[in-house]
Amino acid sequence: MALDKFTIGRRYANALFELAESKQALDDTYQELLGIRQIFTENKDLGNVLTDMRLSLAEKKPIIDSLKQQFSPLMQTFLQMVFDYKRMNDILFMVDYFEAMYDKQNKIIRAEVTTAVALNAAQQEKLSAQIAQRFGASHVQITSTVDPDIIGGVIVHASDKVIDGSIKTRLTRIKALLLNR
Amino acid sequence: MSIKAEEISALIKQQLEHYDDQLVVDEVGTVTYVGDGIARAHGLDNVMSNELLEFSNGSYGVAQNLESNDVGIIIFGRFDDIREGDQVKRTGRILEVPVGEELIGRVVNPLGQPIDGLGEIKTTKTRPIEFKAPGVMQRQSVFEPLQTGLKAVDALVPIGRGQRELVIGDRKTGKTSIAIDTIINQKGQNMICVYVAIGQKESTVKNQIETLRKYGAMDYTIVLTAGPSEPAPMLYIAPYAGSAMGEEFMYNGKHVLIVFDDLSKQAAAYREISLLLRRPPGREAYPGDVFYLHSRLLERSAKLSDKLGGGSMTALPFIETQAGDISAYIPTNVISITDGQIFLESDLFYSGTRPAIDAGASVSRVGGAAQIKAMKKVAGTLRVDLASYRELESFAQFGSDLDAATQAKLNRGRRTVEVLKQPLHRPLPVEKQVLILYALTHGFLDAVPVDDIGRFQSELFAFFDSNHKDLLDTIHNTGNLPDEKDMDAAINSFMSGFSATGQDHAEADDQADDAKSGTN
Numbered sequence: 228m229a230l231d232k233f234t235i236g237r238r239y240a241n242a243l244f245e246l247a248e249s250k251q252a253l254d255d256t257y258q259e260l261l262g263i264r265q266i267f268t269e270n271k272d273l274g275n276v277l278t279d280m281r282l283s284l285a286e287k288k289p290i291i292d293s294l295k296q297q298f299s300p301l302m303q304t305f306l307q308m309v310f311d312y313k314r315m316n317d318i319l320f321m322v323d324y325f326e327a328m329y330d331k332q333n334k335i336i337r338a339e340v341t342t343a344v345a346l347n348a349a350q351q352e353k354l355s356a357q358i359a360q361r362f363g364a365s366h367v368q369i370t371s372t373v374d375p376d377i378i379g380g381v382i383v384h385a386s387d388k389v390i391d392g393s394i395k396t397r398l399t400r401i402k403a404l405l406l407n408r
Numbered sequence: 409m410s411i412k413a414e415e416i417s418a419l420i421k422q423q424l425e426h427y428d429d430q431l432v433v434d435e436v437g438t439v440t441y442v443g444d445g446i447a448r449a450h451g452l453d454n455v456m457s458n459e460l461l462e463f464s465n466g467s468y469g470v471a472q473n474l475e476s477n478d479v480g481i482i483i484f485g486r487f488d489d490i491r492e493g494d495q496v497k498r499t500g501r502i503l504e505v506p507v508g509e510e511l512i513g514r515v516v517n518p519l520g521q522p523i524d525g526l527g528e529i530k531t532t533k534t535r536p537i538e539f540k541a542p543g544v545m546q547r548q549s550v551f552e553p554l555q556t557g558l559k560a561v562d563a564l565v566p567i568g569r570g571q572r573e574l575v576i577g578d579r580k581t582g583k584t585s586i587a588i589d590t591i592i593n594q595k596g597q598n599m600i601c602v603y604v605a606i607g608q609k610e611s612t613v614k615n616q617i618e619t620l621r622k623y624g625a626m627d628y629t630i631v632l633t634a635g636p637s638e639p640a641p642m643l644y645i646a647p648y649a650g651s652a653m654g655e656e657f658m659y660n661g662k663h664v665l666i667v668f669d670d671l672s673k674q675a676a677a678y679r680e681i682s683l684l685l686r687r688p689p690g691r692e693a694y695p696g697d698v699f700y701l702h703s704r705l706l707e708r709s710a711k712l713s714d715k716l717g718g719g720s721m722t723a724l725p726f727i728e729t730q731a732g733d734i735s736a737y738i739p740t741n742v743i744s745i746t747d748g749q750i751f752l753e754s755d756l757f758y759s760g761t762r763p764a765i766d767a768g769a770s771v772s773r774v775g776g777a778a779q780i781k782a783m784k785k786v787a788g789t790l791r792v793d794l795a796s797y798r799e800l801e802s803f804a805q806f807g808s809d810l811d812a813a814t815q816a817k818l819n820r821g822r823r824t825v826e827v828l829k830q831p832l833h834r835p836l837p838v839e840k841q842v843l844i845l846y847a848l849t850h851g852f853l854d855a856v857p858v859d860d861i862g863r864f865q866s867e868l869f870a871f872f873d874s875n876h877k878d879l880l881d882t883i884h885n886t887g888n889l890p891d892e893k894d895m896d897a898a899i900n901s902f903m904s905g906f907s908a909t910g911q912d913h914a915e916a917d918d919q920a921d922d923a924k925s926g927t928n
């Protein structure tokens with residue numbers, strides 16, 4: 228059975244993480260991977276092009292070379308290896324898993340916060356302190372979105388958990404209660 | 409009629425009082441694949457096996473496969489509006505169905521929701537659909553009879569309360585009729601019946617319900633149906649849901665009869681789910697745990713000890729064979745799990761022997777202990793007699809020079825087969841079964857022409873009902889055979905008034921009778 232993309236991402240990311248850790252280059256590697264993620268999300272077809280069987284190696288080589296040159300030697304060898312094993316279209320899963328490992332080591336929590344109105348700096352500060360306490364993290368990175376549909380309150384989505392304190396959810400719950408469902 | 413606004417607001421206020429505003433932390437995952445009643449979800453790291461999950465469209469599912477990267481989920485309900493990327497939420501519960509007296513007389517789906525259009529079922533209790541079967545100390549051996557009302561079953565393969573008796577045969581051999589007749593005969597026997605239809609045509613199920621209603625059997629019956637148009641997960645859980653509904657009564661000291669019609673379709677549904685969940689296929693492409701699928705289900709039917717109230721759940725699982733092949737995978741599995749089987753044969757069915765029970769291949773491993781004494785006495789040698797008749801029958805076709813003993817055996821055999829025939833939906837009370845079998849085994853029928861036996865039987869019953877009710881009552885109340893002298897005298901007095909067809913002047917009348925018994 229073919230390996231699924233999560234397994235592939237986990238294996239490559241694990242290897243890179245351990246290597247970077249032994250070279251004490253974790254932070255740098257992480258920053259570089261963020262760069263890679265940006266390149267790959269901006270050029271959606273890049274991963275597919277680099278693994279495309281219909282293109283010859285000579286055609287793909289200039290692309291990978293120009294991609295590589297801006298990175299450190301460790302990252303260059305990593306990219307070359309991923310390219311050689313034709314896993315370039317799974318590179319975002321590797322970045323994701325690397326990020327998860329990095330976050331775990333540094334106790335970083337990434338939270339998606341949805342509110343009806345935009346949060347100001349003080350509110351965001353207070354919220355992140357609360358989230359940090361709740362999840363036992365030392366640092367919280369908040370991505371906030373504004374969705375007037377939820378009427379009021381906050382929805383926090385962090386590490387596979389959802390804390391839903393929105394007015395919309397409370398209203399639906401009251402509705403279900405009143406209709407006895 | 410006017411509705412007062414104050415009353416409504418008072419009601420709402422009262423209900424709102426119970427609304428406690430709590431922040432709940434939900435654990436969620438993301439759907440990565442959906443189709444064919446199956447979903448896979450990423451995340452849900454702490455989910456437990458068989459836990460109930462809720463999709464964002466309101467459908468529920470059950471976690472089946474916990475793998476390193478994702479969770480395989482079977483979906484109950486709509487899955488056509490679940491998309492990749494949707495959220496799926498843990499509930500921390502396991503799948504439960506509503507149970508209780510309120511379900512009796514209703515038609516429900518495997519989730520316990522009514523589908524008969526008779527409105528909401530207001531149950532107060534629920535039970536998990538998967539429940540551990542009672543252990544050794546919680547049981548006792550089977551001793552009370554379950555009267556099916558079918559002579560061929562009650563005499564040859566008696567069933568006790570708490571037994572699991574397999575009904576096996578090809579399609580169109582009268583399996584469902586046995587179940588329906590048995591349910592009809594439970595009227596006034598202090599029995600609650602659960603009829604679980606798995607993958608049966610909706611039109612067939614509708615007919616069965618109408619039949620049950622016509623004979624007043626819906627007053628003590630729950631019908632649970634998962635039609636062929638339902639997704640496989642519904643068919644898979646149907647017998648477990650039915651067992652949960654039956655268990656509620658069993659653990660309350662009542663007697664339950666549960667019919668699974670049929671388990672081969674459930675096995676096929678489970679095979680479908682397993683293959684979609686990518687579990688490795690084994691023999692006939694069934695997954696490795698298909699034996700456990702049926703053994704854990706049938707083990708839940710039991711006779712409970714007196715300490716637990718002495719309730720019982722008798723199971724009649726059905727298996728459909730292909731061209732009489734009982735050595736296929738699922739039939740052998742279920743035969744080895746159950747306490748005996750009733751084997752129905754299409755050849756017998758088409759030759760007019762209905763119910764088409766093959767006496768040689770049918771057995772009951774525990775039911776003998778549950779037979780009433782009178783029945784044991786009259787039916788004791790019936791099986792052997794019938795078997796030796798079948799043997800002689802094929803042999804006797806070659807020549808006519810047979811000695812008197814063989815002739816007598818053949819004669820008796822032909823009449824035995826005739827007596828065991830029984831028309832549809834006409835179950836017989838046990839005392840009448842004993843009566844006709846007594847007449848048979850004591851040779852009263854030997855002089856009656858084979859064609860007249862149907863008529864003989866009905867007239868004998870009518871005669872006893874009006875002239876010798878006391879004898880029937882003795883059998884019914886004590887379970888013992890009355891004094892043989894009384895029985896013989898009563899039957900002889902009937903025989904003197906009985907004339908075979910052709911000897912009577914009222915020929916036209918008898919022919920009409922014969923034609924009737926012939927079609928039965």
